[in-house]
């Protein structure tokens with residue numbers, strides 16, 4: 180019993196300690212971000228690795244999610260005789276929820292894990308220490324560009340995901356099933372509000388981008404410098420990112436969308 | 440060759456104690472290095488030589504005692520001052536630590552690009568000169584994964600001296616080198632040191648090469664300095680430690696084994 184209590188206590192203390200370390204790490208990251216912005220090519224390179232290279236998986240997944248939404252949406256809506264509203268349903272589900280969330284999850288497993296692995300291996304092979312010994316701050320030179328590369332890529336990827344999804348919904352709804360083309364688009368245009376739907380979706384994807392990128396660079400920087408340590412860090416990045424995205428999604432949704 | 444020790448020492452350790460957690464690695468280490476000197480640190484594997492270099496480079500902080508480089512206390516230096524000092528230091532890591540996402544040329548160019556505003560053409564000339572000195576000018580376009588262990592270490596050496604530092608820390612510069620490269624690299628270390636009026640500290644296991652090369656030798660064992668002296672004194676010494684090292688004897692005060700229960704007890708356990 181006391182052993183159990185002690186284990187729980189140790190886990191709690193450990194968790195809080197790590198959270199505190201993460202906060203200090205985040206502070207250092209922000210402090211040294213100025214340096215990495217002054218050297219834009221570093222960040223642009225990371226946008227290429229995190230963003231551009233994730234594009235294919237994001238577009239393909241977006242298309243499939245849109246196809247499914249088209250089928251499911253039509254099946255439900257036609258029961259109420261409102262299959263013309265398919266465009267609204269597809270667009271709103273994607274812009275508000277599925278775009279940011281699914282793109283975030285994909286981004287975490289495609290780009291987040293890669294960033295953790297890269298930084299973790301640099302630590303394991305003493306590259307970060309070597310940089311530090313050359314009076315080059317590894318947080319400014321290695322961590323910050325990867326963080327900002329992720330933060331900038333994520334909303335763009337979510338937007339592409341949504342666009343592709345709407346295209347998929349249109350393919351199924353209009354081309355395959357035969358919903359009226361004009362109704363599909365005009366209903367969508369009439370009901371999707373720029374501020375309420377689109378901006379909120381972008382805010383979500385931005386927040387997810389910050390969360391995933393922070394977790395990815397932190398886990399890499401904090402990992403045990405061994406092969407096993409790196410592999411555990413990668414697992415933690417994917418798992419914590421997924422949990423963070425879903426939990427943050429609930430919090431953000433409860434602030435943004437209350438049927439007002 | 441040995442210069443007369445004059446003026447303030449460049450590196451000075453006084454009564455340094457260091458522990459990883461509860462495990463004490465070094466206790467009461469005193470060590471002095473003057474400008475112009477090449478100093479060797481020798482000792483058994485795991486005796487704390489790399490740890491000693493890290494203390495001098497400011498990557499680790501002593502638990503007690505002082506580590507001073509160029510008159511500054513490494514334990515109390517704010518980050519900006521530490522970085523300013525490190526710009527004038529070069530360190531060769533035991534395993535090279537080349538940046539794996541850059542080719543050989545960019546690795547050597549890295550400190551120049553980070554810390555100077557030299558035009559690209561000048562940087563190119565400097566990098567090729569440094570690579571030429573370690574015999575790898577032809578390998579400039581290779582990636583670190585395409586190098587052998589000894590080649591990687593030579594590239595790391597070229598990178599460590601790219602900014603012509605005042606203090607060079609070499610962790611086993613000779614490991615993995617054939618006798619020809621070893622001689623060349625040894626001369627390079629000496630020549631660089633003398634040309635720049637710098638000081639060099641090298642951890643090495645190569646007793647004969649360093650006896651010919653260095654000005655002073657420290658022997659580390661069981662967390663302390665057990666012997667030190669100029670090469671001539673070391674050769675003549677009949678200190679048991681020094682004797683065991685210089686003549687590479689298995690038996691002597693330096694244990695080959697990490698502390699463990701006797702092998703016989705293990706075998707008994709296996710039989711039971």
Ligand SMILES: Nc1ncnc2c1ncn2[C@@H]1O[C@H](COP(=O)(O)OP(=O)(O)OP(=O)(O)O)[C@@H](O)[C@H]1O
Pocket residue numbers: 459464482483484485486487488489490491533
């Ligand atoms: N990060 C660490 N945490 C805990 N103990 C460590 C750590 N790094 C090294 N040690 C211990 O400190 C001791 C000294 O290590 P160090 O790397 O300085 O040895 P060394 O003299 O350089 O050995 P070698 O010649 O094999 O490179 C070793 O016994 C090692 O077990």
Ligand SMILES: [Mg+2]
Pocket residue numbers: 488489490533610
């Ligand atoms: Mg070592």
